[in-house]
Amino acid sequence: MSSTPSPTQKIGYICGRRLPDSMREWVRADVTGPGSTRRYLMRMLLPAIPVLLLFLLIPGPVWMGLAMMALLYLPLIYFTVALMYVFQRARLVKHGLDPALAGGRPSARAESERLAYERRHGRG
Known part of the structure; x- marks a missing residue:
């Protein structure tokens, strides 16, 4: 089986369908990898624009x-x-991945800030 989704599988994935287990690594990279925030925002915000443009037709x-x-x-x-964090966790759980992967980057940053704080104030 392929490790990346076909165009029809990708559309289904964007709409909320589950991908086969062979694509778990692709899902993990999509949800938590570089550019995941940009992809999430584009998938959620762009489809609303054509619908909202209908307001311009009102006299x-x-x-x-x-x-x-x-x-x-x-x-x-x-x-x-x-709700981005909630969405990421739900997508990871749906595909059988660890929900703790969601939001991993901010917690790593918080950990480095905590260590720097402790070093500055004589605790480390």
């Missing part, structure tokens, strides 16, 4: 349609970023 000034778009898109951005 009235253009700024009114843009304001309605902003009223929906700004909270979408906020909640998408806020």
Whole structure:
């Protein structure tokens, strides 16, 4: 079996389907590897834009349609970023991977900051 998904498998994966076990390493790299945040945000935020553009068809000034778009898109951005960790964990669990892999980079950074703090203040 292939270790990378086909285009149809990738579309299914983006929509929430589970990939075969042979692609676990690809899923791990997709969810936690370099560029994972950018991919996540693109997958969640870009599909909403064509739907929101329909507000420009409402009769009235253009700024009114843009304001309605902003009223929906700004909270979408906020909640998408806020729930990224939850989404990563769910995707990892769904594919049989350790959910502790999600958010590994911030905890490594926090650990290095803690060690630097302890060295500065005579605890290390």
